[in-house]
Amino acid sequence: MTTPKILILTGSYGNGHLEVTNALVAELNKRGITDIVISDLFYEAHPILTSFTKQLYLKSFTKGQSIYGFLYYNSDARLTDFRIDRIIDRYGYMRISQLMNSYDFDVVINTFPMQALPIYKQKNEHNIPFVNVLTDFSLHSRWLSEEIDHFFIAGKSLKKELTNSGISSDKITISGIPIKEEFYNTKTLFSNKTNDSVHPKELLISAGAFGVIKNLPILIEELYHQNNLNITVVCGRNHELYNLLLTKFTGISSILILGYVEDMASLMRQADIMVTKPGGISLSEALAIQVPLVLTPAVPGQEFDNAKLFEIEGMALITHEEEEIVPAILFLLKNTSFSTELKKNMEKYFYPTAAATIIDKVLTISKKTTSSKENSHGKKTINP
Known part of the structure; x- marks a missing residue:
């Protein structure tokens, strides 16, 4: 049986998104799935801008907390239209396009709040499922889009926020946030x-x-x-x-x-x-x-x-x-x-075995894509 080819989008702002990515990769590897591409999307798209914003993020813990808070809350589309995010998303869209043109993916798992992925889906005809794995207990609108096929979240309060924001409950799974297996x-x-x-x-x-x-x-x-x-x-x-x-x-x-x-x-x-x-x-x-x-x-x-x-x-x-x-x-x-x-x-x-819950659902969602492939061996494979 052909195993799916998976793209995981992450970000290196702090360790959270990378930790979630690593937990998901470990779960995939346990199931014999190694055909995985991991992309630190914004760094690959624009390393200089990303390095600058990462420094701002790190300094927010000791200096400039009000600046970081302003950027965070004012980039929430539920509050305002913040144009710096449009610039960042444009670079992310370009990088996603490059990846999609290079590899024949069956599913895309996103662990970083951004709109570049929905923008890509709006502009391109693809039946590849896109899923978001939220990495906090609170909601930011940069996770939100009707173009996302499924959302994996930390708890019931977050599900209420999502449904109040217009996301169908059928597209939401309360999974918990993936962590290292030794914590279970x-x-x-x-x-x-x-x-x-x-x-x-x-x-x-x-x-x-x-x-x-x-x-x-x-x-x-x-x-x-x-x-x-x-x-x-x-x-x-x-x-x-x-x-x-x-x-x-x-x-x-x-x-x-x-x-x-x-x-x-x-x-x-x-x-x-x-x-x-x-x-x-x-x-x-x-x-x-x-x-x-x-x-x-x-x-x-x-x-x-x-x-x-x-x-x-x-x-x-x-x-x-x-x-x-x-x-x-x-x-x-x-x-x-x-x-x-x-x-x-x-x-x-607490929701145990979050990574397993997510991967179970992702594999179910991606089955149609995998089975419809004519040839899954013609593309280059990148292993983490």
């Missing part, structure tokens, strides 16, 4: 953790590659004086932060400073509380393990909207200023019943 099937391990007062509590701080907590050394010093508390800080690829914290807290047995971590799932299983920014992937990983969350002050945009949802649904404590982080941690340490309630709410919102 961890509930039993987590539930066996002791809650007594003798064993130290475990606090996990995901500082991230962008240094989202400006006064992290001061925050750690405040927490260090708490009894029966172990602190693990993951700095990611922020080498400057890692070296600073390692120098400052070396030799203190209750504080562990780590750089980039391959097995974040194990650290999260051990944690009683996690401090992290409200990115779509980080939140999805926390849902899988159901670790009580304190969310750092969110950048205006998708992460701010993610945080609001988690607060409304009772799945996290959110903070608006860094000074609120330590009190939020102390509150969870003292109120174990509240932590338990957070975990119960997170369990309700």
